[in-house]
Amino acid sequence: MIxxxxxxxxxxxxxxxxxxxxLAWPAAxxxxxxxxxxxxxxxxxxxxxxxxxxxxTAAGVLARAxxxxxxxxxxxxxxxxxxxxxxxxxxxxxxxxxxxxTDAAGRFTYLSDRHRAVLGVAPETRLGKTRWEVGLPEAxxxxxxxxxxxxxxxERRPIRDFRYRLRNTRGELLHIEINGKxxxxxxxxxxxxxxxxxxxxxxxxxxxxxxxxxxxxxLTELPNRILFRERLEVAAAAAVRxxxxxxxxxxxxxxxxxxxxxxxxxxxxxxLKEAADRLREMVREADTVARLGGDEFAVxxxxxxxxxxxxxxxxxxxxxxxxxxxxxxxxxxxxxSIGVALAPVDADNPDDLLxxxxxxxxxxxxxxRGEFRLFEPVMDAQLRARxxxxxxxxxxxxxxxxxxxxxxxVALASGRIVAAEALVRWRHPRHGLxxxxxxxxxxxxxxxxLPLGAxxxxxxxAEAARWPGGVRVSVNLSPIQVRQRRLVDEVCEALHATGxxxxxxxxxxxxxxxxxxxxxxxxVLGALKELGVLIAMDDFGxxxxxxxxxxxxxxxxxxxxxxFVRDLFVSSGSAAIIRAVIGxxxxxxxxxxxxxxxxxxxxxxxxxxxxxxxxxxHLARPMPGAELARxxxxxxxxxxxxxxxxPAPGLAETPAPFALGGGGAEPTTEQALRQVLGLGxxxxxxxxxxxxxxxxxxxxxxxxSRSA
Numbered sequence: 067m068i069x070x071x072x073x074x075x076x077x078x079x080x081x082x083x084x085x086x087x088x089l090a091w092p093a094a095x096x097x098x099x100x101x102x103x104x105x106x107x108x109x110x111x112x113x114x115x116x117x118x119x120x121x122x123t124a125a126g127v128l129a130r131a132x133x134x135x136x137x138x139x140x141x142x143x144x145x146x147x148x149x150x151x152x153x154x155x156x157x158x159x160x161x162x163x164x165x166x167x168t169d170a171a172g173r174f175t176y177l178s179d180r181h182r183a184v185l186g187v188a189p190e191t192r193l194g195k196t197r198w199e200v201g202l203p204e205a206x207x208x209x210x211x212x213x214x215x216x217x218x219x220x221e222r223r224p225i226r227d228f229r230y231r232l233r234n235t236r237g238e239l240l241h242i243e244i245n246g247k248x249x250x251x252x253x254x255x256x257x258x259x260x261x262x263x264x265x266x267x268x269x270x271x272x273x274x275x276x277x278x279x280x281x282x283x284x285l286t287e288l289p290n291r292i293l294f295r296e297r298l299e300v301a302a303a304a305a306v307r308x309x310x311x312x313x314x315x316x317x318x319x320x321x322x323x324x325x326x327x328x329x330x331x332x333x334x335x336x337x338l339k340e341a342a343d344r345l346r347e348m349v350r351e352a353d354t355v356a357r358l359g360g361d362e363f364a365v366x367x368x369x370x371x372x373x374x375x376x377x378x379x380x381x382x383x384x385x386x387x388x389x390x391x392x393x394x395x396x397x398x399x400x401x402x403s404i405g406v407a408l409a410p411v412d413a414d415n416p417d418d419l420l421x422x423x424x425x426x427x428x429x430x431x432x433x434x435r436g437e438f439r440l441f442e443p444v445m446d447a448q449l450r451a452r453x454x455x456x457x458x459x460x461x462x463x464x465x466x467x468x469x470x471x472x473x474x475x476v477a478l479a480s481g482r483i484v485a486a487e488a489l490v491r492w493r494h495p496r497h498g499l500x501x502x503x504x505x506x507x508x509x510x511x512x513x514x515x516l517p518l519g520a521x522x523x524x525x526x527x528a529e530a531a532r533w534p535g536g537v538r539v540s541v542n543l544s545p546i547q548v549r550q551r552r553l554v555d556e557v558c559e560a561l562h563a564t565g566x567x568x569x570x571x572x573x574x575x576x577x578x579x580x581x582x583x584x585x586x587x588x589x590v591l592g593a594l595k596e597l598g599v600l601i602a603m604d605d606f607g608x609x610x611x612x613x614x615x616x617x618x619x620x621x622x623x624x625x626x627x628x629x630f631v632r633d634l635f636v637s638s639g640s641a642a643i644i645r646a647v648i649g650x651x652x653x654x655x656x657x658x659x660x661x662x663x664x665x666x667x668x669x670x671x672x673x674x675x676x677x678x679x680x681x682x683x684h685l686a687r688p689m690p691g692a693e694l695a696r697x698x699x700x701x702x703x704x705x706x707x708x709x710x711x712x713p714a715p716g717l718a719e720t721p722a723p724f725a726l727g728g729g730g731a732e733p734t735t736e737q738a739l740r741q742v743l744g745l746g747x748x749x750x751x752x753x754x755x756x757x758x759x760x761x762x763x764x765x766x767x768x769x770x771s772r773s774a
Contacts, residue, residue, distance in 0.1 A: 163180065163262040163263060163264040164177065164178045164179075164180035164181040164184065164262065164263050164264070165177070165178040165180075165260075165261075165262055166178070166181070166246070166259075166260070166261055166262070166263060167258065167259065167260045167261075168196075168258040168259045168260075169257070169258040170256050170257055170258050171196070171258075172196040172197065172198075172219065172258070172259075173193075173194050173195060173196055174189075174192050174193050174194065174195060174196075175193065175194075175258065176189075176193075177189035177192060177193065181263065184234065184240070184265050185232070185234050185235070185240075186234045186235030186236060187234075187235065198216070203230060203231060203232030203233070204232075204233070205231040205232050205233050205239060206230040206231040206232065208230075211228075211230070212230075215228055219259070222248040222256060223248075224246065224247045224248070225244055225245055225246040225247070225259070225261060226245055227243055227245065228243065228244045228245070229241060229242065229243045229244075229266065229270075230242055230244075238267075239267075240265055240267050241265070241266050241267045241269075241270040241271075242263060242264070242265060242266065243263070243264050243266045244261065244262075244263050245261050245262050245263075246259045246260060246261025246262070247259065247260060247261060280292070281293035283356075283357040285335055285338055285339065285357070286338060286339055286342035286357050287342075288342050288355055288356050288357045288363075289354060289355075289356040289357075290356060290357065290358070291356065291358045291359065293356065294354060294356035294358065294364055294366065295416045295417075295420070297354050297366055298312075298314060298366055298409075298416040298419060298420070299415070299416045301366055301368045301409065302409040302410065302413075302414055302415060302416060302419060303414075304368070305409045305410050305414075306409075306410045306414050310369060310370070311369075311370035311371075311372075311373075311376075311408055311409070311411070312366065312367065312368050312369075312370060312408070312409040313365075313366075313367040313370050313376040313379075313406055313407070313408055313409075314364065314365075314366060314367075314406065314407045314408075314409070314419045314420060314422075314423045315364060315365040315366075315367065315376075315379070315380065315383075315404050315405070315406055315423065315438075316358075316362070316364055316404070316405045316406075316407075316420065316423040316424050316426070316427040317345070317362065317363040317364060317365065317383070317402050317403070317404050317427070318361060318362055318363075318402060318403050318427060318431060319337075319338075319341060319361040319363075319387075319400050319401075319402050320400055320401040320402060320403055320431075320435045320436060321399070321400050321401070321435075322334065322337065322360075322361040322400060323361075325337055325391075325393060325398050325400070329393050329394060329398070333393045333394060336393065337391050337393060337398065337400070338357070338361065340391055341361075341363070341387070341391075341400075341402075342355065342357065342363070344386050344387065345363060345365065345383065347386070348379070348382050348383050348386055349365055349367070349379070350367075352368055352369065353365060353366060353367050353368060354366040364420075364423075365379070365383075367379060370408075373408070373440075376406060376408070376440075377438075380404050380406060380438035381438070383402065383404060383438075384401070384402065384404065384436060384437065384438060387400060387401050387402045387436075388401060388436070401435060401436040402436070403427060403430040403431045403435050403436065403437060403438070404426075404427065404430060404437075404438035404439070405423045405424060405425065405426030405427025405428065405429065405430055405438070405439055405441065406423060406426055406438060406439070406440045406441060407419045407420075407422035407423035407426060407440075407441040408440075408441070412441045422441040422445070422446070423441060425441060425445040425446065425448075425449055426439045426440060426441040426442075426445060427439070428445075429445060452508055455504075455505060455508055456508055456512050456514070458494065459492075459505055459508065459509060459512075459514055459518075460514065462492060462494070463514075463517055463518065463521065467492060467493045467494065467495070468490060468491070468492055468493070468518075468521065468522075468525075469490075469491050469492075469493060469690070470488050470489065470490055470491070470522065470525055470526060470529065470690075470691060471488075471489050471491055471688035471689055471690055471691075472486035472487065472488055472489070472529070472539070472688060472689060472690075472691055472694045473486060473487045473489060473681060473686060473687065473688040473689075474486050474681070474685060474686045474694065475487065475540065475659060475679050475680070475681045476679060476680055476681070476685050476686075477678065477679045478672065478673050478677060478678065478679060478680060479678070482535075482701070482702075483535075483537055483698060483701055484537060484538065484679060485537060485538035485539065485540050485572060485679075486530075486533075486537065486538075486539060486540065486694055487539075487540040487542075487574075487681065487688075488522060488525075488526040488529075488539055488540065488541050488542075489501075489502060489688050490502050490506075490518075490522050492504070492505055506544075509544075510544055510545075510546055513546070515544045515546050515547065516546065516547065516550065519543065519544055519547045520556050520560075522541060523541055523556060523557065523560045524559075524560040524563065524564065526539045526541050527539065527560045527561060527563075527564040527566040527571060528563075528564040528566075529691040529695075530564075530566055530570060530571070531564045531565050531566045532695055533694070533695055533698050534695075534698055534699055534702050535698060535701075535702040536570060537570070537698060538569075538570045538571065538572050538600070539566075539570065539571060539572065540572040540573075540574055540602065541571070541572070541573055541574065542574045542604070543573050543574065543575050543579075545575075545576070545578065545579040548575055548579050548587055548590055548591070549579075549586060549587060549590070550590075551586075551590060553590055553594070554590060554593045554594060554597070557571070557573075557594060557597060557599060558597065561597070567598075568597050568598030568599050569598050569599075569600065571599050571600065572599070572600040572601075572602055572622070572623065573594060573599055573600070573601055573602070574602045574603075574604040574625065575591070575601065575602070575603060575604060576603070576604050576605050577603060577605065577606070577615065580615050588618060588619055591619055592619075595620070600622040600623065601619075601621055601622055601623075602621065602622060602623035602624070602625055602659075603615075603621050603623070603624050603625065604625045604627075605625065605627040606624040606625055606626055606627065606647060616650075616654060616656075621656055622656065622657065623656065623657045623658070623659060624647060624650075624651050624656055624657070624658050624659070625658075625659045625660075625661055626643075626644055626647050626648075626658065626659070626660040626661060626677075627661065627662075628661040628662025628682075629662075630643050630644050630660075631644070631660050631661065631662045631663060631664075631668055631672075631682070632662055632664075634667075634668055634671060635667065635668075641671070644660070644671075644672070644675065644677075645675055648675050648676055648677050651678070652676065657678045657679065658677055658678050658679075659677070659678060659679040659680065659681060660672050660677050660679075660680050660681070660682075661681050661682065662681075662682050663680045663681065663682030663683075663684050663685065664682050664683045664684050665684060666684065668682075668684070669684060669685075
């Protein structure tokens, strides 16, 4: 029987082998094939196993296989979860933000370690507590902001860019920004909040610094023009609303450019800083001091009780700046000028207030530096008149309305006319014949002096080329012209175009030209001397350092200022100065001429002292070029030197007035025009006593004083 079973088993081996071979292919497909194919083959394999092994055995095999797969899957899920948690921890610890989470009641359930690093507070001390239980930061007292946050949390709204301030455990003031969102489960139940927190202190401080730089001057840390205007707008509105006063003070440092030119810009910056400190010391804490640009400052005085309060402040400021500034261990005397406008008396808006204060400042600087002036409505009218005259002057250069007159200069030794000073006039269609004092200052301020000066130079050379006897023509130069290297080319062109010999052209400069940009000015003057042109220093003795420049440049002539001649018999000092200048010129080999000779006594004194030449109304008034040419022809045709001096009678003819176009009305007098323009009597290129009617005008209050 056993043998029979053995033979049957041996006979079954091929069948089992065949069955296993039959199962090998679907088993391989189940293990390795694509998902869809594996599902079909697994089903076939299952039926084969059921048929071969029976249901119970097949179920056991399949159950064990499923258990192994389940365990493998659980292991894989756990490993993935562990890796995910590790990544989360790494991100949370490395991030600049910290993570936070609350439950539905608002209690903190999670705070990342970054919270500890920034705030210095252990997260564990806050877990299980609400924001309100932890307490609000003492550094942020805006309770309204926190109330709004609590309302948003109660209403389960997202939190976006909520910022507050606090001090960490190290005492540092921090700016914190919080963002968060409400969390809900799949059923829509509210679970709490989840979000981030971050330190934005650097960002806030950078923004504040940028804002500060946008509204403050970088050098002095004072408010700049933008911030000053904003505060002025608020103050002006408050003055109108409260029926009170506010004052705007526009301030300029006097002679500040001299510090920059002589000591350098670094020294100038130190002066500006000290000036800012002095201004701060003189005002109340509620007032505003600003730097508007360059050496221009401004003060806003609010809640002004009376005009006397404003004047008292201005006087304190003026007195404070009378103290010298220390620059490189040496004193520098500056001073300041102030223009004042009141709100709402003079204007009720910031732009007009600043403009009116600036007009008052202009008046203060033109009349007497180191003083203050209050705005007056007439100043606005003067500005409009100046603007109109500026436009008229631009057109005058194109319409040939300018002309020259010439005042002879007489050599005392021979009694002959040796030169004539060219003096510009303007045949204005409305104001009549104007002298240089009425429009030269405006030309210098607007830059029109350059084309005007070039025209004068060429016209004077053309006129002088027709004069007999080698008589020279003397032309005044503005400081603005002398600082232009183009001047040398203009002189060359004028001489070449007119045929005038270079030694018949004399150029007059004032000493004030040499106080600024000295090296450049001396270079230009040297180039002119190389052309053969003569150089004269006008108004000698009225400046500060004439003697020093005589050593640095070989002037051909010194002109004694008319103020010394005028006061010759009034002040012993004037006589002494004239004697000294004449002696100085004789010692240096420089010709000396005295201006403003109006009496026989003055002429006699100058002759006795040995003055080389004179010029003034006692000898001749300015006259048109054609008239001078006629008299020169007569003059040089005579042999009797005693008749050489031109007499004053006969030269006082009144030129025909220039009528207004179409109306025939009398033109406005020059004196009235100068009053409208707010011009003083003294001016560069002035010829004292000039008037359109040739009548003698009063001398300037101080002919020796010239603006620096």
